[in-house]
Amino acid sequence: GRQWTKVELLAPVMRDQVVLIRGRVQTIRPVGKKIAFVVVRERGFTVQCVLTVKPELVSAQMVKFATSLSKESIVDVEGVVTVPEKPITGATQQQVEVQISKLYCVNKAVPTLPINIEDAARSEVEIEQALEKGEQLVRVNQDTRLNYRILDMRTPANQGIFRIQCQVENIFRQFLLSEGFVGIHTPKLIGGSSEGGSAVFRLDYKGQPACLAQSPQLHKQMAICGDFGRVFEIGPVFRAEDSFTHRHLCEFTGLDVEMEIKEHYSEVMDIVDRLFVTIFDSLNDKCKKELEAIGRQYPFEPLRYFRGDKKTLRLTFEEGVQMLKEAGIEVDPFGDLNTESERKLGQLVAKKYGTEFYILHKYPLAVRPFYTMPCYDNPAYSNSFDVFIRGEEIISGAQRVHVPEFLAKRAEECGIDVKTISTYIDSFRYGAPPHGGFGVGLERVVMLFCALNNIRKTSLFPRDPQRIAP
Numbered sequence: 001g002r003q004w005t006k007v008e009l010l011a012p013v014m015r016d017q018v019v020l021i022r023g024r025v026q027t028i029r030p031v032g033k034k035i036a037f038v039v040v041r042e043r044g045f046t047v048q049c050v051l052t053v054k055p056e057l058v059s060a061q062m063v064k065f066a067t068s069l070s071k072e073s074i075v076d077v078e079g080v081v082t083v084p085e086k087p088i089t090g091a092t093q094q095q096v097e098v099q100i101s102k103l104y105c106v107n108k109a110v111p112t113l114p115i116n117i118e119d120a121a122r123s124e125v126e127i128e129q130a131l132e133k134g135e136q137l138v139r140v141n142q143d144t145r146l147n148y149r150i151l152d153m154r155t156p157a158n159q160g161i162f163r164i165q166c167q168v169e170n171i172f173r174q175f176l177l178s179e180g181f182v183g184i185h186t187p188k189l190i191g192g193s194s195e196g197g198s199a200v201f202r203l204d205y206k207g208q209p210a211c212l213a214q215s216p217q218l219h220k221q222m223a224i225c226g227d228f229g230r231v232f233e234i235g236p237v238f239r240a241e242d243s244f245t246h247r248h249l250c251e252f253t254g255l256d257v258e259m260e261i262k263e264h265y266s267e268v269m270d271i272v273d274r275l276f277v278t279i280f281d282s283l284n285d286k287c288k289k290e291l292e293a294i295g296r297q298y299p300f301e302p303l304r305y306f307r308g309d310k311k312t313l314r315l316t317f318e319e320g321v322q323m324l325k326e327a328g329i330e331v332d333p334f335g336d337l338n339t340e341s342e343r344k345l346g347q348l349v350a351k352k353y354g355t356e357f358y359i360l361h362k363y364p365l366a367v368r369p370f371y372t373m374p375c376y377d378n379p380a381y382s383n384s385f386d387v388f389i390r391g392e393e394i395i396s397g398a399q400r401v402h403v404p405e406f407l408a409k410r411a412e413e414c415g416i417d418v419k420t421i422s423t424y425i426d427s428f429r430y431g432a433p434p435h436g437g438f439g440v441g442l443e444r445v446v447m448l449f450c451a452l453n454n455i456r457k458t459s460l461f462p463r464d465p466q467r468i469a470p
C-alpha cells in the first residue's frame with residue numbers, strides 16, 4: 001500500500017516531501033480560473049491545499065473540477081509540502097501548505113448541508129465578531145446539532161470531547177486493573193428497580209414485569225458476595241428522568257466500582273482520590289491537543305485539583321452545611337443539598353481551599369438509598385459520600401449494609417417491595433464481607449472537567465426525555 005500521512009502530523013520538517021492525505025473538503029476558494037485553495041480536514045485537523053494550473057501537471061479543467069466539489073466530500077490529495085512565509089489562517093496546520101499534484105474525489109457529499117461545519121465550530125466570541133462584521137453565518141442550535149450529530153461530530157471540539165471521554169474510560173480501567181480490580185458485566189434487564197424511586201423504565205420480560213437497570217448496584221454487590229474482592233464495570237445506565245436539565249440523561253455510561261472494606265469506608269474514598277487524580281493528570285499530560293481544540297470553541301479554565309502527594313480535600317456534610325451557613329445560606333442539616341447550594345458550596349470551597357475537586361462525606365442517612373450503611377456512632381448519618389467537580393456531582397458512593405436482616409429492614413423502611421429484590425438480599429446470607437463502592441457518570445466527568453454547559457455535548461447520541469433519535 002501507499003504511504004498515507006495524517007493531516008494532524010503535517011509539519012514544516014516535511015518540506016519538499018510528497019505526501020498523500022485523505023480528508024474532507026472543508027472549503028474551496030477559487031482565485032480566477034487558475035488557482036483554487038482547498039482546505040482539507042481530517043479528524044478535526046485542517047490543512048490548506050493549493051491547486052495551481054501547471055503545464056503537464058495541473059490543467060484548468062482540474063481547477064474547475066475542484067471548484068465544483070461539494071463541502072464535506074471525501075478527497076485524496078497528493079502533493080508537495082511547502083512552508084508559507086506567513087502562517088495560514090483558517091487551518092489548524094498553520095505552518096504548512098500542500099501544493100496539489102493529484103486530487104481525487106472518493107465520495108461526494110450532497111450539495112446542501114444542514115450544518116455548515118465551519119459555523120458549527122465557532123466559539124461564541126467568534127460568532128459575535130462575525131455578526132458585527134456583517135458576515136453571513138448561521139448560529140447552529142443544539143437541536144440541529146443533535147439532529148445531524150454525524151455532521152456536528154466533525155468539529156474539532158467534538159473530536160476532542162469524545163477522545164477525552166475515551167481516555168477517561170481507558171485510565172479508569174487501567175488504574176483499577178493495576179489495583180487488583182476485576183472488570184465485570186452485570187445484566188441490564190432486571191426484575192426490580194436497583195435504586196428505587198420512579199426513574200425507572202419498565203418493560204415486559206416475556207410476560208413478567210421487569211425494568212432496565214438504573215445502575216449495576218445490586219449485581220456488583222452480589223459479585224462481592226461471590227468473592228471477587230474488588231470489581232468495576234463500565235456500562236450503560238438507564239434513568240427514566242422526567243425533568244429536562246443540563247445534567248440528566250435517560251441513558252448514560254456508568255463507571256462503577258465495588259470493593260471489600262477492611263476497616264473504614266475511607267478506603268473507598270482513597271480509591272476515588274487516587275483514581276481521579278490519575279485520570280486528571282493523564283488528561284492534562286496526554287490530551288493537550290484535544291483540550292486545546294475544545295477550549296478554542298468553548299473556552300475554559302483548567303480544573304484546579306490537588307496534585308502530587310496532597311490528598312484530595314474531604315469535608316463532612318456537616319462542615320459543608322456550616323460553610324453554607326456562614327455564607328448566609330440556610331440548608332436543612334438532615335436534608336439533601338439542592339443543585340444551587342451544591343454549586344454555592346463548590347464556590348466557597350474553591351475560594352477557601354483552592355480546589356474545584358473535592359469529596360463531601362457522611363451524608364444524612366435519610367437522603368441516601370436503602371443499601372447505604374448508617375454511621376456506627378450516629379445512625380442519623382451514613383458512611384457515604386458524593387464527589388464534586390466545579391460544584392456539580394460526578395460520583396456518589398458509600399459503604400453498604402452487608403447484614404441481610406438489616407438490609408431487608410432498610411429496604412422496607414424505604415418503601416421498597418422486598419420481594420422484588422429477594423435474590424439480592426439472600427446473597428448476603430452465605431457470608432458477605434463489609435464492602436462499599438461508588439458510581440460515576442462518565443458524561444458528567446467530561447462535561448465538568450471541560451466546564452461545558454450541557455451534558456448533551458458529552459454524549460455521542462444523547463437520550464433525554466424528548467430525544468430517542470438519531
Ligand code: 4AD
Binds near residue numbers: 214250257397437440
Ligand atoms: O448518584 P447515583 O444515582 O448513584 C448510584 O447509581 C449508586 N448506585 C452509586 C453507588 O455506587 N453508590 O448515580 C451515580 C452517578 C452520579 O453521581 C452522576 O454522575 C451520574 O451517575 N448520574 C447521571 N448522569 C447523567 N444522567 C443522569 N440522569 C444521571 N444520574 C446519575
